Amino acid sequence: MSTDVLVPDVDYGDGEHTSSEALKKKWLTLDPEDPRLQAVNEEQEFTPFLLDYMRDKWHVTDQGFDYNVVAVFGSQSTGKSTLLNRLFGTNFDVMNETARQQTTKGIWVSKAADRSLLVLDVEGTDGRERGEDQDFERKSALFSLAIAEVLIINMWEHQVGLYNGANMGLLKTVFEVNLQLFQQKGSPKTCLFFVIRDFTGATPMENLQATLMKDLEKIWAGLVKPAGKESSSIGDFFEFNFAGLPHKIYARESFEAEAQKLKNRFYDKQDPAFTFKPVFHKHIPADGFPKFAESIWEKIVSNRDLDLPTQQQLLAQYRCDEIMRVVYEGFNDNIKGYRSQLEAGKVLEEMGRETEQYYRKALEAFDKDGSRYNKEVYEKKRAEFVDKMATALHVYYVQQLRNLHKRALNLFNEKLTESLKADDSDFARKLNDAREQAEAYYRSVEEGTRLKDANWSSDEYFFQFKTEIDEIAARKRTEAMERIVKSLERFIAGNLTEPIEVLLNDGPIDVWTRIIDAFNDTIVEAEEKLRKRLSGFNSSEQEVAASVQDMKMEAWGILQKTIHDEFADVKVIERLRHKFEGKFRYDEAGLPRVWKPGDDIDGQFSKARDEADNLSVLYSKIDVPLSKLDSAITEDERFDPHSMVVLSPAKLQTLRDRFKREADLLFVEAKRSIVVTTAKIPMWFVVMTAVLGWNEFVAVLSNPLYFLMLIILAAVAYATWYTGMAKPAFNVARATVREAAKEAGKRLKEKGVDVDGFMDGSLIRNGTTLAATATSEGVKRLQRELARSSSSPAAYGNRWPTENDGDAVEMVPAAGRSAESVSGRRRTTRENDCANE
Numbered sequence: 001m002s003t004d005v006l007v008p009d010v011d012y013g014d015g016e017h018t019s020s021e022a023l024k025k026k027w028l029t030l031d032p033e034d035p036r037l038q039a040v041n042e043e044q045e046f047t048p049f050l051l052d053y054m055r056d057k058w059h060v061t062d063q064g065f066d067y068n069v070v071a072v073f074g075s076q077s078t079g080k081s082t083l084l085n086r087l088f089g090t091n092f093d094v095m096n097e098t099a100r101q102q103t104t105k106g107i108w109v110s111k112a113a114d115r116s117l118l119v120l121d122v123e124g125t126d127g128r129e130r131g132e133d134q135d136f137e138r139k140s141a142l143f144s145l146a147i148a149e150v151l152i153i154n155m156w157e158h159q160v161g162l163y164n165g166a167n168m169g170l171l172k173t174v175f176e177v178n179l180q181l182f183q184q185k186g187s188p189k190t191c192l193f194f195v196i197r198d199f200t201g202a203t204p205m206e207n208l209q210a211t212l213m214k215d216l217e218k219i220w221a222g223l224v225k226p227a228g229k230e231s232s233s234i235g236d237f238f239e240f241n242f243a244g245l246p247h248k249i250y251a252r253e254s255f256e257a258e259a260q261k262l263k264n265r266f267y268d269k270q271d272p273a274f275t276f277k278p279v280f281h282k283h284i285p286a287d288g289f290p291k292f293a294e295s296i297w298e299k300i301v302s303n304r305d306l307d308l309p310t311q312q313q314l315l316a317q318y319r320c321d322e323i324m325r326v327v328y329e330g331f332n333d334n335i336k337g338y339r340s341q342l343e344a345g346k347v348l349e350e351m352g353r354e355t356e357q358y359y360r361k362a363l364e365a366f367d368k369d370g371s372r373y374n375k376e377v378y379e380k381k382r383a384e385f386v387d388k389m390a391t392a393l394h395v396y397y398v399q400q401l402r403n404l405h406k407r408a409l410n411l412f413n414e415k416l417t418e419s420l421k422a423d424d425s426d427f428a429r430k431l432n433d434a435r436e437q438a439e440a441y442y443r444s445v446e447e448g449t450r451l452k453d454a455n456w457s458s459d460e461y462f463f464q465f466k467t468e469i470d471e472i473a474a475r476k477r478t479e480a481m482e483r484i485v486k487s488l489e490r491f492i493a494g495n496l497t498e499p500i501e502v503l504l505n506d507g508p509i510d511v512w513t514r515i516i517d518a519f520n521d522t523i524v525e526a527e528e529k530l531r532k533r534l535s536g537f538n539s540s541e542q543e544v545a546a547s548v549q550d551m552k553m554e555a556w557g558i559l560q561k562t563i564h565d566e567f568a569d570v571k572v573i574e575r576l577r578h579k580f581e582g583k584f585r586y587d588e589a590g591l592p593r594v595w596k597p598g599d600d601i602d603g604q605f606s607k608a609r610d611e612a613d614n615l616s617v618l619y620s621k622i623d624v625p626l627s628k629l630d631s632a633i634t635e636d637e638r639f640d641p642h643s644m645v646v647l648s649p650a651k652l653q654t655l656r657d658r659f660k661r662e663a664d665l666l667f668v669e670a671k672r673s674i675v676v677t678t679a680k681i682p683m684w685f686v687v688m689t690a691v692l693g694w695n696e697f698v699a700v701l702s703n704p705l706y707f708l709m710l711i712i713l714a715a716v717a718y719a720t721w722y723t724g725m726a727k728p729a730f731n732v733a734r735a736t737v738r739e740a741a742k743e744a745g746k747r748l749k750e751k752g753v754d755v756d757g758f759m760d761g762s763l764i765r766n767g768t769t770l771a772a773t774a775t776s777e778g779v780k781r782l783q784r785e786l787a788r789s790s791s792s793p794a795a796y797g798n799r800w801p802t803e804n805d806g807d808a809v810e811m812v813p814a815a816g817r818s819a820e821s822v823s824g825r826r827r828t829t830r831e832n833d834c835a836n837e
């Protein structure tokens with residue numbers, strides 16, 4: 001992870017804003033090749049480039065706590081810069097010997113060669129240029145004390161023992177401020193490293209050291225200490241090191257040798273006198289150092305209370321926020337691609353595994369940098385960070401659950417439909433299998449998507465999912481049961497339709513008993529089938545009983561419908577006529593009757609008619625006791641006792657009337673057939689023909705030519721009849737005769753002969769000579785019969801004619817086909833009459 005952080009605009013200390021861009025512009029005169037940086041300029045402004053230098057030029061920001069800070073203090077032109085350059089390989093400006101002017105202005109910072117060590121070269125104290133103004137040296141001392149682990153106090157040997165020359169006044173300030181800055185127990189100590197320049201050795205170092213310590217103790221004793229720190233010693237807050245450096249010019253070799261030894265104390269960790277002890281470290285992570293240093297300086301400059309622990313906490317907050325922001329950006333870049341896919345309704349099965357990785361990586365990166373800061377702040381910020389990432393992921397989790405919900409439901413639907421494709425058997429097991437698969441899929445994707453650290457609950461979503469599965473299952477179950485019932489309905493209908501039709505056609509006296517028996521047998525069988533099929537539904541006995549009950553009522557409905565269909569008007573009339581004709585038109589042997597004069601047509605008619613009428617009465621209702629029906633049907637509230645009535649009385653009467661009209665026609669037909677038969681060949685005509693034509697008959701038989709012609713004519717007649725050409729031939733002949741007659745009539749008329757009677761044409765129009773040959777007596781009988789039979793239903797007021805009704809009846813028109821038929825026959829009769837006349 002990168003901890004690259006731009007110089008912020010906000011001072012985290014108290015919210016005071018700094019325009020870093022403006023500041024940067026002002027500072028842009030920097031030489032990019034210069035490895036040094038002026039941290040604080042003469043106007044007491046802090047550089048906006050410290051982070052850039054530390055990160056890009058010195059590469060220190062990623063060092064965590066593995067870096068050190070050293071600052072040098074001392075009077076002006078005491079060789080401080082020379083010392084730092086010699087010890088740390090820096091290139092701070094060194095005073096020109098000839099000018100003897102102050103060279104270091106403000107505070108400069110550079111990185112030591114070959115080591116993560118920041119070196120601060122501080123403007124010399126007692127400077128001629130600043131005169132009596134000690135403000136800057138106090139501020140710079142405070143600043144150095146706050147951020148540096150080691151303060152090198154640079155002084156000439158001859159200054160030891162002098163209050164001002166040894167900077168004792170400044171040190172007093174340092175001690176006082178230190179007491180405020182590092183009040184808390186366990187706060188880091190600071191190392192005060194006294195380097196005695198131009199050390200001659202005349203006074204042993206131990207003596208110089210003792211003198212200095214005596215002066216320092218004296219200053220410490222004179223300090224007003226804060227409450228709780230009254231008895232604290234100087235050693236509680238500082239450690240002291242001492243070193244002497246011979247004259248740089250007059251004892252060059254010794255200077256170099258001692259300088260090398262001194263360098264080792266800053267570089268060599270194995271050196272027992274190694275300066276940078278962990279206890280001196282200020283615990284500011286390298287990446288937070290620029291901001292920390294800046295905020296400290298701003299506090300100092302603005303003369304506000306400088307509470308270092310608070311500053312450290314604030315820095316921790318600031319840095320943790322910064323780290324969080326940077327890390328979260330990377331995390332968000334990784335996960336944002338899922339959004340569009342989820343919104344498109346996809347189920348991303350790998351998303352959970354991947355987001356978990358991104359989450360772990362981000363947390364690791366945050367921990368790496370954030371954990372170096374104040375623990376309390378870091379942990380708080382970490383929790384915030386975890387929450388932030390989890391919140392972002394939870395949105396995806398919920399969307400995933402929504403998509404998953406649909407996908408798993410589809411899966412359930414598909415599985416169930418597929419398994420029920422063959423049949424509905426084992427419905428409960430198939431349902432359970434499909435449900436288990438869908439739920440397992442839901443669970444596995446849900447678990448895979450859930451962030452391990454989060455305690456998200458999917459219970460509500462899962463409950464909703466299960467509820468919908470239940471709804472689908474219930475629907476599928478209903479559908480499957482409906483299919484079973486449907487197939488049973490087909491079975492019931494198939495079992496009932498034909499037997500009912502046959503029974504109704506036969507019309508035995510116990511027709512209803514037999515129909516109900518067939519019905520009862522069918523529902524017993526259907527119940528058995530239903531129970532068997534429902535056994536795969538894991539239904540309770542109560543549910544099964546309810547289904548059986550429904551099935552029985554359904555069966556009852558089917559029976560009624562079947563009966564209803566069978567009792568359509570046409571069918572009832574057909575059956576009655578069938579019954580009637582069976583008795584009236586056929587004899588006991590089943591042969592068609594040929595009515596002859598003297599036959600008891602009326603008797604047969606009455607008998608057949610009564611039988612048919614009885615049948616219509618039998619049909620009128622399902623004539624069985626209710627007890628014969630399954631009590632489950634008769635006791636059901638849906639059962640209507642009126643459903644036993646097949647034909648309402650009014651309907652029955654209408655049908656009877658219609659049938660009677662048809663029966664009447666048959667009766668008339670029968671009567672007419674006798675008239676026709678009778679009218680066909682009158683006996684006297686036969687006798688007269690035999691008598692008058694005896695000679696011709698004998699002549700034909702005795703003459704071979706005539707006889708041959710007779711045979712030929714007979715053969716032609718037979719062939720014509722046999723090939724079905726008789727009627728066409730007859731029509732042709734009739735048309736020819738008619739035309740010939742017309743022609744003849746026309747010619748006769750032209751010659752003045754009256755031919756109207758001849759042109760009447762009734763003989764020809766009737767197409768039969770039989771009517772012409774019928775006797776007027778026969779025709780009169782036919783007329784009587786027609787008049788009597790045609791008028792019977794209306795004339796007798798819907799009752800059958802009796803012996804007393806007499807012949808004189810009123811003619812009434814009959815409806816429908818019967819009426820046409822009757823009127824047609826009336827016409828025929830009138831025409832016959834005309835012919836006879």
Ligand SMILES: Nc1nc2c(ncn2[C@@H]2O[C@H](COP(=O)(O)OP(=O)(O)OP(=O)(O)O)[C@@H](O)[C@H]2O)c(=O)[nH]1
Pocket residue numbers: 075076077078079080081082083093094095096097101102103104123124197198245246247248249
């Ligand atoms: N006598 C003596 N002179 C030294 C020593 N080291 C450096 N000088 C000289 O002292 C003069 C000042 O040196 P600087 O290193 O510039 O001193 P400084 O304390 O950094 O000066 P400012 O930054 O102006 O405060 C230079 O002319 C050096 O040559 C030393 O050990 N002894």
